[in-house]
Amino acid sequence: MQTSIHNRHFLLRRLHSLFGLLPVGGFLIFHLWENSQSRFGQTHYNEQVVGWLQGINYLILVEIFFIALPLLFHAAYGLVILHGSQGNWNRYPWLHNRFYWLQRLSGIGILLFLLFHVGWTRILGIWQPEIRIDLFSHMQELLINPYLFLLYLSGLLLAVFHLCNGLWTMAISWGLTTSVEAQRIWFYFCMLLALLLGALGLHGMLGFLP
Amino acid sequence: MANTIELDIRRQDTPYSPPYWQRFSIPHRRGHNIVSALMVIREHPFTQEGKRVDPVAWEFNCMEEVCGACSMMINGRPRQACSTLVDSLEQPIRLEPLSKFPVVRDLMVDRSKIFNDLKRVRAWIEIDGAWDIHQGAPRISPVAWKENYLYSRCMSCGCCLEACPEYATEKDFVGPAALAAVRLMNSHPTGRYHRRQRLHAIMGDDGLSNCGNAQNCVRVCPKQIPLTTAIGELGRQTSLQLLRDLFGESE
Numbered sequence: 001m002q003t004s005i006h007n008r009h010f011l012l013r014r015l016h017s018l019f020g021l022l023p024v025g026g027f028l029i030f031h032l033w034e035n036s037q038s039r040f041g042q043t044h045y046n047e048q049v050v051g052w053l054q055g056i057n058y059l060i061l062v063e064i065f066f067i068a069l070p071l072l073f074h075a076a077y078g079l080v081i082l083h084g085s086q087g088n089w090n091r092y093p094w095l096h097n098r099f100y101w102l103q104r105l106s107g108i109g110i111l112l113f114l115l116f117h118v119g120w121t122r123i124l125g126i127w128q129p130e131i132r133i134d135l136f137s138h139m140q141e142l143l144i145n146p147y148l149f150l151l152y153l154s155g156l157l158l159a160v161f162h163l164c165n166g167l168w169t170m171a172i173s174w175g176l177t178t179s180v181e182a183q184r185i186w187f188y189f190c191m192l193l194a195l196l197l198g199a200l201g202l203h204g205m206l207g208f209l210p
Numbered sequence: 211m212a213n214t215i216e217l218d219i220r221r222q223d224t225p226y227s228p229p230y231w232q233r234f235s236i237p238h239r240r241g242h243n244i245v246s247a248l249m250v251i252r253e254h255p256f257t258q259e260g261k262r263v264d265p266v267a268w269e270f271n272c273m274e275e276v277c278g279a280c281s282m283m284i285n286g287r288p289r290q291a292c293s294t295l296v297d298s299l300e301q302p303i304r305l306e307p308l309s310k311f312p313v314v315r316d317l318m319v320d321r322s323k324i325f326n327d328l329k330r331v332r333a334w335i336e337i338d339g340a341w342d343i344h345q346g347a348p349r350i351s352p353v354a355w356k357e358n359y360l361y362s363r364c365m366s367c368g369c370c371l372e373a374c375p376e377y378a379t380e381k382d383f384v385g386p387a388a389l390a391a392v393r394l395m396n397s398h399p400t401g402r403y404h405r406r407q408r409l410h411a412i413m414g415d416d417g418l419s420n421c422g423n424a425q426n427c428v429r430v431c432p433k434q435i436p437l438t439t440a441i442g443e444l445g446r447q448t449s450l451q452l453l454r455d456l457f458g459e460s461e
Contacts, residue, residue: 005455007410013419014452085422086310087375091286092426100375100424169423175446178439 016077017170019070025163027067032156032200038207042136045207050135071114078107103165106158113155139208149205156201164194213238215247216258216302219266222313229313233258233302234266244291244305245270245280248317268317275432278367281308282317288372290432308372310379324366327384331411333391335401348399361394361440363433370427370437382416386427386437389418393440396447409444409451418444 005011037049056062082104089101120142125131131138143149168190171177177186214235222229235258236250248268255265270280273292280291283306285299296303311319328334350358370386371377377385392408395401412418421441428437454460 005452007414009415010413010417010419010448010452081422084378084381085375086378086381087424087426092373092424092429094426094429096423096425097375100422103422172423172438172442173419173421173445175442175444175449178442178446180436180439183438183442 012077013081014174016074016081017166017173019074020163020166021170023066024071024074025166027071028159028163029197032197032204035204036200036207038136038139038204040207042134045136046134050132054132075107075111082107099165103162103169106162109158110155110162113151113158116151117155136208140210143205143208144210152205153202156205157198160194160197160201164190164197167193212301215242215296217247217251218302218304219316220304220306221263221266221316222307223264223315225313225315232263240297242296244282244284244294244296244303245273247296247303248291248305266317267315276365278365281321281367281369281372282306283308283372288369288430290367290369293432308368310372310374310377311368312379319368321366321368324368324371324385324387327388328366328391331384331388331392332404332408333388333395335395335398336404337400350399354397358394358397360435361390364390364394364435365433367432369430369432370435373426373430375424375426376420376422381420383420384412384417386421386441389421389444390435390437390440393443405447406451409448412444413448413451418448 034049034053038045040048053059085104087097087100089098121131121135121138125135143152168183168187171186172183177183215238217234217236219232219234220229221232234251234256236247236254242250245268248266252265255263257263268280268282268291270292271277272279275290275293278290281288282291283289283304284291284294285304288308291305305317307313307317307319308321311321311323314320364387366387368387374383374385376383389412392412396405396408418441423438423441425438428435431437
């Protein structure tokens with residue numbers, strides 16, 4: 001019998017939706033909270049935050065299977081979904097139509113930002129151990145440049161928006177919110193979460209500045 | 211109040227010929243709607259410059275917003291020509307055919323894709339047969355009846371599909387109209403026996419999960435059908451169906 005579990009399309013879409021929240025979205029929240037500890041200074045950050053993370057058991061497997069692969073799948077399948085949209089940003093000037101487009105644009109923006117962000121920290125750190133040992137100074141060097149600070153700020157805001165708006169649409173796709181009222185309340189919650197996460201991320205970025 | 215009504219109409223002579231624009235000017239009369247204005251042009255098919263042209267082709271039927279035939283783009287929005295009053299519009303009024311369906315001629319489009327989508331999702335109810343089964347009509351609670359009634363008003367006009375960014379001529383997304391029909395048929399006391407087949411149909415390629423939640427559909431629907439609620443409810447029904455497919459039926 002042909003059922004939903006034999007249909008790749010439905011499963012891929014649901015997997016894409018799920019991965020956006022877990023583990024990718026969960027990692028983003030953890031990442032922002034973790035880096036907000038930059039305000040405690042260089043020694044604390046390098047030893048307690050980065051040092052603790054680097055001591056995690058099976059770290060490389062966790063990084064590959066819980067962060068990199070789900071993120072790559074989410075990004076690659078996101079690009080597939082992007083293909084063939086036929087809409088009009090201006091013709092229908094309503095909030096959720098605008099957010100529909102922002103969700104897609106931010107996805108591309110985040111992908112480009114992550115290439116730089118991950119490349120310049122985690123990947124570069126493989127060959128340059130001094131980055132791993134003193135990540136605080138490395139980040140300070142980056143963020144002290146106003147252009148790179150703006151780049152990081154836009155990457156942060158795009159990622160936070162993408163997660164929180166994704167959380168809102170996910171609730172409809174999985175059938176958590178059905179009524180207009182429930183969707184509205186959940187929307188307020190998601191936007192509040194976006195504000196909080198944005199503030200948390202910005203706090204972390206400011207903590208690196210001297 | 212202006213003495214004339216100015217209309218810019220997108221014309222197209224055949225399905226394959228290029229479109230062009232023509233401006234028409236008709237005497238103002240209170241209470242004109244788009245259909246009655248187009249009828250005036252049909253009686254006197256002259257452009258504003260006085261050139262005699264072929265009368266504008268368009269579809270209409272019921273004149274009371276229940277048949278869905280006269281959908282067109284009016285000042286950039288998909289609406290019913292019969293229920294759109296001229297006095298409520300900015301002039302010149304721009305009339306275009308719906309863009310997500312193939313143009314037959316002028317403002318007339320071929321909306322048979324909607325009917326195919328309804329067939330794809332099994333948007334009908336199978337009756338037991340024409341013989342007497344010695345049972346009364348199945349009972350429906352007043353609450354369920356009230357909710358179902360909202361969805362039963364769909365007239366397949368295509369406005370929601372026109373506004374949907376995921377619905378496109380070259381893509382096969384089933385679209386909000388057929389999804390709302392699944393929501394309606396699944397809650398019908400006889401229709402619910404084919405609930406699983408309908409859910410599997412919308413869980414297939416280009417089904418429910420293509421929805422991008424732009425929610426334009428619910429805003430342009432001339433019948434105020436809660437399309438996004440239907441999509442949320444189907445999200446829940448398909449989530450539960452996925453569990454049944456993965457782990458087996460519970461009943």
